[in-house]
Amino acid sequence: GQQVMQIPQYQHVQEGEDFTTYCNSSTTLSNIQWYKQRPGGHPVFLIQLVKSGEVKKQKRLTFQFGEAKKNSSLHITATQTTDVGTYFCAGRFTGGGNKLTFGTGTQLKVEL
Amino acid sequence: EADIYQTPRYLVIGTGKKITLECSQTMGHDKMYWYQQDPGMELHLIHYSYGVNSTEKGDLSSESTVSRIRTEHFPLTLESARPSHTSQYLCASSENTRGAVNEQFFGPGTRLTVL
Numbered sequence: 001g002q003q004v005m006q007i008p009q010y011q012h013v014q015e016g017e018d019f020t021t022y023c024n025s026s027t028t029l030s031n032i033q034w035y036k037q038r039p040g041g042h043p044v045f046l047i048q049l050v051k052s053g054e055v056k057k058q059k060r061l062t063f064q065f066g067e068a069k070k071n072s073s074l075h076i077t078a079t080q081t082t083d084v085g086t087y088f089c090a091g092r093f094t095g096g097g098n099k100l101t102f103g104t105g106t107q108l109k110v111e112l
Numbered sequence: 113e114a115d116i117y118q119t120p121r122y123l124v125i126g127t128g129k130k131i132t133l134e135c136s137q138t139m140g141h142d143k144m145y146w147y148q149q150d151p152g153m154e155l156h157l158i159h160y161s162y163g164v165n166s167t168e169k170g171d172l173s174s175e176s177t178v179s180r181i182r183t184e185h186f187p188l189t190l191e192s193a194r195p196s197h198t199s200q201y202l203c204a205s206s207e208n209t210r211g212a213v214n215e216q217f218f219g220p221g222t223r224l225t226v227l
Contacts, residue, residue, distance in 0.1 A: 033215065042202055043155070045215035088154065090216075098143050098162075098206055098214055101171070102155040 002027055004091050006103040014111055019079050021106035023072040023089035030092045032065060032072045033100065038085040046074075079110045115139050118203050118219035125193055126227050133188045133222045135203030142208040144186040145216065148172060149200045161186055162208065193226045200224070 003026045013019050023032070031050040035043035047056055049065035049072060056063045062075045072089055086107045090100040115138040125131060137144065142163045147155040147170075157170030161180040175197070176190050186205075190197055200223050204216040 033213075035216075042218040042221050043216075044218070048213045048215065086152070098208065099145075099157060099160060099170075100216060101157075102147075104154045105152075107152060 002091075002093050002096075002101055004089060004101050004103040006087075006089060006106050008106055009104065010107045010109070012109045012111065013079050015081060016078050019076040019083070019108055021074050021087050021089075021108075023074075023091075023103050025070045025091050025093075027093060028069050030069075030094045030096075032069075032092070033090045034063060034072075034074055035088045035090060035102075036085050037088065037105075041085075043088060076108075079108070081110050081112065084108060084110050116203065116205055116217050116219040118201075118222050120222060121220060122223050122225075124225045124227065127192075127194055129193050129226075131190050131193055131224070133201055133203075133224070135186045135188070135219055136184050137186075137205040137217070137219075138184060139205060139207075139217065140183065141205035141217075142183065143206045143214075144180065145204045145206075146170070146176075146178060146186070146188050147202040147204065148174065149202055149221075151200070155202065159188065193224075195226045198224060198226050 033048045034046040037043045054065040060077045086105045088105045089103040119134045144161045146159040149155045156172035158174040159178040202221045203219040206214045206216045
């Protein structure tokens with residue numbers, strides 16, 4: 001079946017360090033979304049990438065979509081304690097309607 | 113803030129009980145979804161609906177059933193709960209607009225424990 005994997009599964013960083021999570025799909029995606037889930041909370045939409053090679057920035061967050069539309073990454077510059085949570089990518093496959101296949105997630109912990 | 117609600121937030125019940133998890137949204141979204149998520153793990157789609165009287169099973173096999181009689185309401189029912197059903201259940205909704213982002217808005221979730 002269609003799968004979306006993320007690495008790493010966990011990441012502990014010191015505040016101020018950078019963080020990157022990588023998302024890989026078994027097949028080509030029509031688009032990809034990123035969500036953040038705080039501990040004890042529910043996923044909240046961050047961004048959507050549609051075009052091959054697309055790069056989008058939101059303050060300290062940089063999102064990339066691979067040229068083949070099979071992988072994506074989220075990079076956080078100078079992490080803060082407010083960045084703590086689990087980051088999920090979620091891909092839409094061609095012909096899959098509006099269904100999202102969520103990645104395995106990367107849990108980020110930020111220490112002072 | 114998204115207008116999507118789930119009740120109850122927490123539920124502890126015994127094996128064999130029938131339960132219904134409620135989900136309502138006031139955004140007029142056509143598409144609604146149920147996900148199952150174990151602590152710290154990924155979300156698994158168990159049911160979805162593209163509109164009234166439309167329901168489909170998701171990618172993860174589930175013994176639950178859903179109904180969509182009204183646009184705003186998408187309840188999930190377990191006829192006979194078992195300990196293996198212990199998990200968090202998240203409801204979500206999205207628009208169905210061609211060319212739009214169609215992000216999913218999530219409810220706060222129901223944490224179900226079956227003893």
